[in-house]
Amino acid sequence: MTTQPTQRTQQDLLYSEEEEALRAAVRDLLTDHCAPAGVIARTESDAPHDLALWKLLADGMGLAGLLVPEAQGGQGASHREVAVVLEELGRAVAPVPYLASAVVATEALLACGDGDLLERLASGRTIGALAVALHTAPGAATKAVRVENGTLYGELTGIADAAAADVLLVPADDGGLYAVPADAVTVTPQVALDLTRPLATVTLDAAPGRRVGDAEPAVRRALRAAAGLLASEQLGVADWLLTETVRYLKERKQFNRPVGGFQALKHRLAQLWLETVNLRAAARAAADALASGEDTDIAVAVAQAYAAPVAVHAAEEALQLHAGIGMTWEHPIHLYLKRAKTDSIAYGTAGAHRSALAGLVDLQAP
Amino acid sequence: MTDADELVRRTRELLDRYPVASTDRLEFLRARFDAGLAWVHYPEGLGGLGAPRHLQAAVDAELEAAGAPDNDARRNGIGLGMAAPTILKYGTDEQKQRYLRPLWTGEEVWCQLFSEPGAGSDLAALGTRAVREGGGTSRSSEAESGGDWVVNGQKVWTSGAHNARWAILIARTDPDVPKHAGITYFLCDMTDPGVDVRPLRQITGEAEFNEVFLTDVRIPDSRRLGEVGDGWRVAQTTLNNERVAIGGMQLPREGGMIGPVAKTWRERPELRTHDLHQRLLKLWVEAEVSRLTAERLRQQLVAGQPGPEGAGMKLGFARLNQEISGLEVELRGEEGLLYDDWTMRRPELVDFTGRDAGYRYLRAKGNSIEGGTSEVLLNIVAERVLGLPAEPRTDKDVAWKDLSR
Numbered sequence: 001m002t003t004q005p006t007q008r009t010q011q012d013l014l015y016s017e018e019e020e021a022l023r024a025a026v027r028d029l030l031t032d033h034c035a036p037a038g039v040i041a042r043t044e045s046d047a048p049h050d051l052a053l054w055k056l057l058a059d060g061m062g063l064a065g066l067l068v069p070e071a072q073g074g075q076g077a078s079h080r081e082v083a084v085v086l087e088e089l090g091r092a093v094a095p096v097p098y099l100a101s102a103v104v105a106t107e108a109l110l111a112c113g114d115g116d117l118l119e120r121l122a123s124g125r126t127i128g129a130l131a132v133a134l135h136t137a138p139g140a141a142t143k144a145v146r147v148e149n150g151t152l153y154g155e156l157t158g159i160a161d162a163a164a165a166d167v168l169l170v171p172a173d174d175g176g177l178y179a180v181p182a183d184a185v186t187v188t189p190q191v192a193l194d195l196t197r198p199l200a201t202v203t204l205d206a207a208p209g210r211r212v213g214d215a216e217p218a219v220r221r222a223l224r225a226a227a228g229l230l231a232s233e234q235l236g237v238a239d240w241l242l243t244e245t246v247r248y249l250k251e252r253k254q255f256n257r258p259v260g261g262f263q264a265l266k267h268r269l270a271q272l273w274l275e276t277v278n279l280r281a282a283a284r285a286a287a288d289a290l291a292s293g294e295d296t297d298i299a300v301a302v303a304q305a306y307a308a309p310v311a312v313h314a315a316e317e318a319l320q321l322h323a324g325i326g327m328t329w330e331h332p333i334h335l336y337l338k339r340a341k342t343d344s345i346a347y348g349t350a351g352a353h354r355s356a357l358a359g360l361v362d363l364q365a366p
Numbered sequence: 367m368t369d370a371d372e373l374v375r376r377t378r379e380l381l382d383r384y385p386v387a388s389t390d391r392l393e394f395l396r397a398r399f400d401a402g403l404a405w406v407h408y409p410e411g412l413g414g415l416g417a418p419r420h421l422q423a424a425v426d427a428e429l430e431a432a433g434a435p436d437n438d439a440r441r442n443g444i445g446l447g448m449a450a451p452t453i454l455k456y457g458t459d460e461q462k463q464r465y466l467r468p469l470w471t472g473e474e475v476w477c478q479l480f481s482e483p484g485a486g487s488d489l490a491a492l493g494t495r496a497v498r499e500g501g502g503t504s505r506s507s508e509a510e511s512g513g514d515w516v517v518n519g520q521k522v523w524t525s526g527a528h529n530a531r532w533a534i535l536i537a538r539t540d541p542d543v544p545k546h547a548g549i550t551y552f553l554c555d556m557t558d559p560g561v562d563v564r565p566l567r568q569i570t571g572e573a574e575f576n577e578v579f580l581t582d583v584r585i586p587d588s589r590r591l592g593e594v595g596d597g598w599r600v601a602q603t604t605l606n607n608e609r610v611a612i613g614g615m616q617l618p619r620e621g622g623m624i625g626p627v628a629k630t631w632r633e634r635p636e637l638r639t640h641d642l643h644q645r646l647l648k649l650w651v652e653a654e655v656s657r658l659t660a661e662r663l664r665q666q667l668v669a670g671q672p673g674p675e676g677a678g679m680k681l682g683f684a685r686l687n688q689e690i691s692g693l694e695v696e697l698r699g700e701e702g703l704l705y706d707d708w709t710m711r712r713p714e715l716v717d718f719t720g721r722d723a724g725y726r727y728l729r730a731k732g733n734s735i736e737g738g739t740s741e742v743l744l745n746i747v748a749e750r751v752l753g754l755p756a757e758p759r760t761d762k763d764v765a766w767k768d769l770s771r
Contacts, residue, residue: 012665013662014665246752246753246754250753250754250755257755261756263757266744266745266752266754267741267744267745267748269748269754270745270747271744277675277678278655278658279655281655281658281659281662282655282658302651302654302655302658305648306652306655354648357650357651358643361628363631363632364632364638366638366639
C-alpha cells in the first residue's frame with residue numbers, strides 16, 4: 001500500500017527560553033574550559049578525551065542524564081535540550097564522550113529498561129559506549145560478537161569514545177545486548193581522521209558480560225537518536241565555521257581592502273548562511289520529532305541527509321576562504337573539517353538516509 | 367485587547383447581520399471591511415482592529431466554515447501585498463480612506479509601475495520623469511493647489527496592468543540630485559488617456575506582464591504618496607513586502623514544485639532511472655528542509671521574534687523551483703520534448719506549479735529575477751545579515767543626469 005506522506009502540525013521549531021538559558025550556560029563553560037589551542041594540544045597527548053570537562057558537564061551541570069527520567073536518576077528532559085547541548089559541543093569540537101554516552105548508550109539502555117546502569121550513566125560518573133561501528137546507519141546490519149559459555153569473543157572496530165568508556169554495550173550473536181566492563185576487554189586506539197572523537201578497536205577474549213536486553217531494537221533506537229541529534233552537532237560545527245570565517249574576512253586585508261568586501265566571497269558566505277539557516281530548521285525538526293515520537297523516522301532522515309553535506313561544505317569553504325592560515329596545524333579549522341567529514345559518515349551517510357527516505361515517503365527506486 | 371475569542375464573536379455577529387445566503391458578495395465584503403475583519407492587524411476604520419496579525423486565521427476559518435465569499439486575494443496580489451502596506455504607512459488620512467476599502471474588496475485592482483528597461487536591479491536609476499505644473503489644470507476634482515504632475519516614460523514587467531484601476535508609481539522628480547534623492551512615489555490612475563498598456567510576451571508563450579508607456583499622464587498632487595524626493599524610502603516598504611510575498615508562503619509537505627514531480631514518479635514507474643532517483647531524493651530533501659525553514663520563520667513571526675531568515679527564503683525557493691522543474695522535464699523523457707501550448711494568452715492567475723512540466727520549467731526561470739535577482743539578494747544577505755563591506759559605489763554622489771547610461 002502506498003500512502004501520501006503527511007507531516008505533523010504541532011511541531012515546535014523554535015528554542016524555548018529554558019533552552020536558550022541552557023545554551024548560554026554550556027557556552028560559558030566551554031568558553032572557559034575548551035579553548036581551541038587546548039583542544040589542539042590535547043589531540044596529540046596521552047589523554048585525547050577531556051575528562052575534567054566531562055565532569056563539569058555531566059556531574060556539575062547534570063547534562064549526562066537529560067534523556068533519563070527523574071525516577072531513574074536523570075533530569076527528565078528531552079531530545080530538544082540534548083540538541084542544544086550538542087550544538088554547543090559541536091561549536092567547540094569538545095573532546096568529550098557526550099554523544100556516545102549520554103545519547104547513544106543511554107538510548108540503548110532506555111530501550112532495554114536497565115535501570116541500574118542507566119542511573120549510573122545519567123549521573124555521568126560512569127561513561128558508556130555502544131560497541132557498534134560509528135559509520136553504522138539506523139537499521140543497518142551490525143557486527144555481533146560470539147557468545148560461548150556465557151563469555152564473549154570477537155573484535156569490533158570503529159567504536160567511538162571506547163577509550164573513555166567504563167562500560168561497553170556489545171551486541172552478541174545470540175541476539176542479546178551485553179554490558180561488559182571496559183577493564184575486561186582490550187581497547188586499542190585507532191588513528192582516526194577526527195582528532196576530537198577518538199575511535200578504537202575493542203577485542204573481547206572470554207570477556208564476562210551481563211545481558212541487558214535484545215540488541216536489535218536497542219541498537220536501532222540508539223542509532224536513530226544519534227543520527228537525528230548529530231544534525232544539531234553539525235549545525236554547531238557549521239555555525240562556528242561561518243561565524244569565524246565572516247569575522248576573519250572582515251579583518252583580513254589584501255589589495256588594500258578587507259577581503260570580505262569582494263563580491264565573489266560575499267556570495268559564497270551568503271550561500272553558506274542560507275544553508276546554515278536551513279540546517280537549523282531541519283535539526284530542530286529532528287530533535288522535536290525525537291522528543292514527541294511523531295514523524296520521527298522521516299524527520300531524522302531528512303535532517304541527516306541535509307546536515308552532512310552542509311557541515312562539510314562549511315568546513316571546506318572556511319578553509320579555502322582562510323587560505324594559507326587555514327592549512328596550518330596551529331589554526332583550529334582542521335579540527336572542524338575533520339569532525340565535519342567524519343560526521344558525514346557517522347550514523348549513516350547522507351546517501352544512506354536518502355535511501356531510507358525512498359521507502360519512508362514512497363519514492364521507490366526503479 | 368482583542369483576542370481570538372473576541373474576533374470569533376465579532377465574525378459571528380457579522381454573519382448574523384449579513385447572512386451569506388441572502389447577501390450580495392460585494393455588500394458582504396464591504397460590511398466585513400467596515401467591521402474590522404478584513405485584515406485584523408490594520409487600524410480600526412481601515413478594515414482592521416489593531417489586533418495581532420496571526421489572529422486573522424481565526425476570522426478566516428470562521429468565515430470559511432460559514433461559506434462566506436472572500437475577496438479573491440490572488441486577483442489583486444500587488445494591491446493587497448504591496449500597495450496597501452505602503453499606503454497604510456505613508457498615506458494621508460484621505461488617501462487611506464479613499465483607496466484601502468475598494469482595494470481590499472477587489473473592486474479596484476492595483477499594479478506596480480517600478481521597473482524600467484534601463485532600471486532593473488539598479489531600480490533607483492529609473493528615468494520616468496514627473497514634472498510639476500503650476501495651477502489645477504487636471505480634469506480631476508481632487509486637484510489641489512500643489513498642481514498636477516505630468517509624467518512621461520516607460521515601465522516594464524507590470525503584471526496585471528491590463529486589469530488595474532490604479533498603479534503605484536515611482537518617477538524622477540529631480541534629475542539634478544543623486545539618484546536615490548530625486549524620486550517621488552505616486553498613485554497613478556490607469557484610466558488616464560496617456561497610459562498605454564501593451565502585453566509583453568514571455569518565454570512561456572503567454573503574457574502575464576505588460577509594458578506600460580506613459581505619455582503626458584497627469585497626476586494631481588493629492589495622489590503623491592510621501593514627500594517629494596522621498597520616493598525611494600517609500601518604495602522600500604513596497605519592495606520588502608514583495609519579497610515576503612514571493613518567498614514566504616506556508617506550504618504542506620510536498621506542497622510546492624516538488625509535488626507534481628513526486629506524483630509523476632509514483633504514478634509512472636516506467637520513467638524511473640537510478641540517476642533520476644538519486645537526484646529526486648536529494649531535491650525532495652531540500653524541498654522539505656526549505657519548507658521547514660519557512661515554517662520556522664512563520665513560528666518566529668507568530669512568537670514576535672522575527673529573525674533575518676526571511677531575507678534568504680526567496681533565494682532558496684528560486685533555485686529549488688528551477689532545479690526541480692528541470693528534473694521533471696528530464697524525467698518525462700520523450701514527453702519532455704513536447705510543450706502544451708505556445709499560444710499567446712493573458713492568464714488570469716499565475717500558478718508556478720500549474721500547467722505542464724515544460725511550462726513550470728520555463729516559468730521558474732523568472733523566480734530568480736522577479737522581486738530582486740538572486741545576485742542582488744546575495745549581496746543583501748552578505749551586507750545586511752553578515753555585515754560584510756558594501757560594494758564600492760561610483761553612483762552615490764553624482765547627480766542622476768550625469769550618470770553614464
